[in-house]
Amino acid sequence: MASAESAAQRWEELSRRWAAFRDGMHEFYVGPYRQMFLSEKRSEDDLFMIVVLGEALGVPDPAAFYSAELMPAVWDDFHAWHRRIGIPDSPLDHIACC
Amino acid sequence: MGSLVLMIIGLAMFAAGYMVYSKYLAKRVYKLNENFKTPSHELNDGVDYVPTNKYILWGHHFTSVAGAAPIVGPAIAVIWGWLPAFLWVTLGTVFFAGMHDFGTLWASMRNKGRSIGALSGRYIGKRGANLFLIVIFLLLLMVIAAFAVVIKNLLISTPTSVIPTWGAIVVALLVGVAVYRLRWPLLPVTIVGVVVLYALIVLGNSVPVVLPESTLGMSPATFWIVALFVYGAIASLLPVWVLLQPRDYINGVQLFVGLILLFGSVLLATLFSAVKPDIVAPMFNTDLPAGTPSMVPLLFVTIACGAISGFHGMVSSGTSSKQIDKETDARFVGYFGAVGEGLLSLGTILAVIGGIKSVADWNEIYSSFGAGGVDAFVKGGGALMENGIGLPASLSATVLATMAVLFAATTMDTGMRLLRFVVQEIGETVKLKITKFPATVIVVVVGLGLTFSQGLGGEGGLRIWPLFGTTNQIMASLSLSIIAVMLIRKRRNPLPAIIPLVLVFVLSFWAAIDQLIAFTTPGSQDWLLFALDVIIIFASVWVGVEAVLAMRRAAKEPPEPEHEDAELSAVREDV
Numbered sequence: 222m223a224s225a226e227s228a229a230q231r232w233e234e235l236s237r238r239w240a241a242f243r244d245g246m247h248e249f250y251v252g253p254y255r256q257m258f259l260s261e262k263r264s265e266d267d268l269f270m271i272v273v274l275g276e277a278l279g280v281p282d283p284a285a286f287y288s289a290e291l292m293p294a295v296w297d298d299f300h301a302w303h304r305r306i307g308i309p310d311s312p313l314d315h316i317a318c319c
Numbered sequence: 320m321g322s323l324v325l326m327i328i329g330l331a332m333f334a335a336g337y338m339v340y341s342k343y344l345a346k347r348v349y350k351l352n353e354n355f356k357t358p359s360h361e362l363n364d365g366v367d368y369v370p371t372n373k374y375i376l377w378g379h380h381f382t383s384v385a386g387a388a389p390i391v392g393p394a395i396a397v398i399w400g401w402l403p404a405f406l407w408v409t410l411g412t413v414f415f416a417g418m419h420d421f422g423t424l425w426a427s428m429r430n431k432g433r434s435i436g437a438l439s440g441r442y443i444g445k446r447g448a449n450l451f452l453i454v455i456f457l458l459l460l461m462v463i464a465a466f467a468v469v470i471k472n473l474l475i476s477t478p479t480s481v482i483p484t485w486g487a488i489v490v491a492l493l494v495g496v497a498v499y500r501l502r503w504p505l506l507p508v509t510i511v512g513v514v515v516l517y518a519l520i521v522l523g524n525s526v527p528v529v530l531p532e533s534t535l536g537m538s539p540a541t542f543w544i545v546a547l548f549v550y551g552a553i554a555s556l557l558p559v560w561v562l563l564q565p566r567d568y569i570n571g572v573q574l575f576v577g578l579i580l581l582f583g584s585v586l587l588a589t590l591f592s593a594v595k596p597d598i599v600a601p602m603f604n605t606d607l608p609a610g611t612p613s614m615v616p617l618l619f620v621t622i623a624c625g626a627i628s629g630f631h632g633m634v635s636s637g638t639s640s641k642q643i644d645k646e647t648d649a650r651f652v653g654y655f656g657a658v659g660e661g662l663l664s665l666g667t668i669l670a671v672i673g674g675i676k677s678v679a680d681w682n683e684i685y686s687s688f689g690a691g692g693v694d695a696f697v698k699g700g701g702a703l704m705e706n707g708i709g710l711p712a713s714l715s716a717t718v719l720a721t722m723a724v725l726f727a728a729t730t731m732d733t734g735m736r737l738l739r740f741v742v743q744e745i746g747e748t749v750k751l752k753i754t755k756f757p758a759t760v761i762v763v764v765v766g767l768g769l770t771f772s773q774g775l776g777g778e779g780g781l782r783i784w785p786l787f788g789t790t791n792q793i794m795a796s797l798s799l800s801i802i803a804v805m806l807i808r809k810r811r812n813p814l815p816a817i818i819p820l821v822l823v824f825v826l827s828f829w830a831a832i833d834q835l836i837a838f839t840t841p842g843s844q845d846w847l848l849f850a851l852d853v854i855i856i857f858a859s860v861w862v863g864v865e866a867v868l869a870m871r872r873a874a875k876e877p878p879e880p881e882h883e884d885a886e887l888s889a890v891r892e893d894v
Contacts, residue, residue: 247505248375249571250498253383253638254564256366261558 322673323589336413358432386730388624411626412661421653427640468780480720482523491566584707600672620788625664629794674699792827800866
């Protein structure tokens with residue numbers, strides 16, 4: 222009984238170490254380029270934001286009918302976005318986020 | 320037997336350096352404090368500032384600083400005999416590189432993770448920061464030119480490495496797709512990637528690729544250099560996940576495998592092989608080939624990385640300092656990172672002095688300054704691995720050549736990417752917006768111009784190697800002067816920084832002057848290198864004067880309050 226318990230403990234310890242090793246490898250792979258990935262993702266998000274809000278910002282958008290549907294998806298990030306791109310107050314008249 | 324004894328002495332010196340000297344630095348000089356809030360916690364943004372496990376961070380730090388330089392430098396420098404190279408690598412790592420890398424990490428950590436450039440502004444003055452941009456531009460330019468030539472030489476001298484070298488690019492592309500597009504787990508992908516890489520080495524070994532006399536109207540040397548620059552330009556423009564990231568990763572894994580193979584071979588060959596790896600190289604080479612420059616000061620700039628390197632300080636303060644979890648981890652990451660580089664250099668020295676079969680062979684390889692280099696590493700190391708682990712000599716040589724090429728190539732493409740950023744930054748300061756394509760074209764043209772400055776064989780590339788060393792050491796002395804100023808301000812013992820600072824500065828300045836004379840000597844004039852050298856000398860005088868003034872100011876000012884670092888304003892620095 223005791224040996225079964227200790228075997229289970231050993232197994233647990235082993236799988237914990239294995240998981241740590243796997244995480245370590247992942248960090249070794251991703252770490253040095255973390256910043257580049259995030260900045261690339263941010264540029265993609267910026268583009269998406271501009272496409273979705275194009276019409277509202279005054280850019281004629283033939284697909285506005287469709288992109289308007291996506292507006293709720295960008296709502297949460299809108300405030301942080303306009304602050305980050307250097308516009309201190311909301312650029313949209315009908316949205317007072319700050 | 321000789322190689323094993325040398326290896327044991329070298330390893331013992333590194334171990335003593337880490338266990339004794341770095342402990343002294345940590346306790347008495349840098350006074351590491353476990354409770355100090357490191358930038359990774361204070362400014363944690365999940366991007367640049369991320370508390371990282373010290374072993375992982377050491378891996379990142381070590382693979383970022385280890386390029387082809389710790390192989391190229393020592394492999395050329397043993398021309399003066401094995402003892403000077405061995406001593407400079409071991410003592411240099413223990414008292415210079417370890418202290419410098421650890422110190423820059425600490426200095427940056429105590430300044431909210433700011434880079435050496437920003438620190439020079441704070442401690443030495445604005446002019447120091449301008450100097451930094453000039454030096455970094457030259458350094459990167461020299462890296463890409465010199466490494467293109469190193470790779471070209473290897474591809475020509477070891478034609479079996481052509482398939483694995485270019486095949487590694489395909490492996491990296493597939494690893495990138497497997498991990499990011501297909502979402503396969505990383506570990507099996509890594510194992511398969513490394514196995515495929517070694518399979519390519521075996522394939523390359525049986526199918527050597529020798530280019531014909533003329534390819535597209537170019538000689539093999541010219542063709543490879545142009546091909547490498549084109550590759551570097553494409554690699555530096557692609558999204559990082561496609562090529563650079565998986566390539567750096569596979570190379571990191573390969574670096575550890577390579578180190579184990581090299582040191583394991585020395586041990587096994589001495590213990591079990593019939594052909595012992597005896598040292599064939601002279602202890603001091605008194606019969607130097609014509610044209611070899613004087614050992615002092617050139618030895619100290621030829622072995623740049625592997626003893627002390629300003630580039631390490633850039634990595635320490637650029638990225639590593641922003642990820643340190645606890646201040647006490649700096650000793651392991653910074654000092655032991657330098658030891659890792661020292662190990663690679665020590666392995667190189669063992670390969671080039673113990674792997675070659677006879678004194679006559681050695682003399683033939685080292686027939687002129689710069690002729691030995693990486694080819695000697697490949698030949699000597701190959702023979703060593705044949706004796707040690709039983710790999711056929713040609714296959715071992717292919718393994719080592721591929722290893723050296725991969726290190727050089729990753730440094731080259733990263734260098735081209737960084738140089739593009741520098742060009743864009745310089746453009747911004749003169750109010751000129753340079754987008755990435757024109758910036759890359761500028762980098763390629765200037766790099767090719769430097770490489771071909773002495774002929775289409777790329778002679779200009781390796782000719783500048785000692786200049787690379789000089790520039791690199793000047794950067795190191797700039798970093799050391801910042802550490803010295805900080806220590807004086809805190810009223811701690813500044814000698815561990817000032818002694819290496821003075822030595823490195825004097826030697827690199829002396830080397831720069833020597834080279835200046837050589838570049839104007841009738842028969843071997845080179846006005847491009849002359850101009851670069853003048854800039855370097857100008858910069859080094861500047862550093863010297865600024866640093867002395869800053870140290871005098873620091874000594875006169877009242878001592879810095881104990882908690883000043885912690886109270887500095889926390890400003891995030893873009894990397």
